[in-house]
Amino acid sequence: MSTPVSITTPPDHAPIVLAVVGHTNTGKTSLLRTLLRDPDFGEVADQPGTTRHVESAQLLIGDGPPALTLRDTPGLEDSMAVLDYLDRLVQPGERPDGPERIRRLLDSPEGAHRFEQEARVLAGVLSCDAALYVVDVRDPVLAKHKDELSLLNACGRPVLPILNFTRSPDSQAQSWREAMARLGLHITVDFDTVAPPLDGEEQLIARLSTLLDSRADTLRRLNEDLTEQRECRRRDALTCVAELLVDAAALRIRCDPDEQARTAATQALRERARNREQRCVHALLKLYQFKRSSYPDRVLPLEGERWGMDLFHPMALKAFGIQVGKGLATGAAAGATIDAMTGGLSLGAATLLGAAAGGLWQGAGQWGDRLMGLLAGQREITIDDPVLKLLALRQLALIRALERRGHAALTPIAPGTPDATLPEALPDLLHEARSQPQWSASGTAPITDERREQHVRRITDALAQAL
């Protein structure tokens, strides 16, 4: 007779080991990708038997020690046959408990051959702290699922069902919850790995802690860290957008008054604005740990894709519900304003020039130079308000899309139009930035200017209200 299997509780500092299990092709590897924020973890494919070996990865608390070890496992395929075989391993008169029965399977020849795949999974569950049982809620609850749960329950570990594909129109999540309850599993988690809830990870960890009471403290700290990371990420993302807006609003290109020079300057302005927006997009993708390839390249205007529409195309403004004057909506020079440098002129060009010459006025260097240009007939071109508004709305839409996207998602990121309206304070803040051409860092090294930094913070605060 074999020795009883002991179920030990690991020391408090050891990472909590979670085995991710379930029928084949239900999204187990996808769950790991999303929890780890790693779109490259393991192999994912829409076919059974993609994962063949147990592969683990860890989640840390901040820079500290690992809190969780997540174990990806191959899919369960034939639980009914395994259950039958388990029965055959019991002699008349014996009453081995679940873990002992599983251990017998692992020690048996069939455990190394016919049921090799199931044995790998069950060995992983036997030595874990809890199992996350991933189900595809588009499937009806079938006998095979109940058999899988019988096998998992036999391992003597807590099992937390994870309801995947909950966003699918074919979701039968409610009947899964009811079926799980009938099997004694009263706690489940809705977690669509491609589009999880905003605080999906925290919900999952909170439910887990009700099953792992002895590790509740570690799970609480992990959850606090996850929340903090989420909030920091959002703040950093909004700061990226605020930086973009200051750069874009403050951007000015000076040109001679003739038509040709203006056209060239307008083109240059647009190019710099587009590149600056692209830099912001890349920064946001990096911050949320998505690959650049998951975001479609900018496509030409009028190819039918709303987001891909060029920043300066009038249709792009309309698509985001931005009201524009007739000229801007239809005109060739949409998005750029020929600016007469009002800031300087309102004080009187002559006075300023005099002051510049005498070096009496603080802004003489900056304004004097610009006014000299103006007097020589030059003009400045800036980005129009509606385009600045569009920039803000597009980036907010992108943040919303990234926050709602799981790292298991394989389809391209497609930000919609945000339902948020822009904060009332934004236009004034952008006008203020526009009057500070020295604040524009587009295309140059970052600028260190305390007033600019304060201004970026004010815009960040304003944008936070819009999300």
Ligand SMILES: Nc1nc2c(ncn2[C@@H]2O[C@H](COP(=O)(O)OP(=O)(O)OP(=O)(O)O)[C@@H](O)[C@H]2O)c(=O)[nH]1
């Ligand atoms: N739409 C959608 N697709 C998903 C979701 N989760 C997984 N998928 C897709 O389902 C398929 C299977 O996902 P995997 O993560 O490979 O599933 P698995 O359980 O690890 O599969 P095996 O390793 O073969 O057992 C892939 O095509 C995924 O992209 C989801 O929540 N929503």
Ligand SMILES: [Mg+2]
């Ligand atoms: Mg897999």
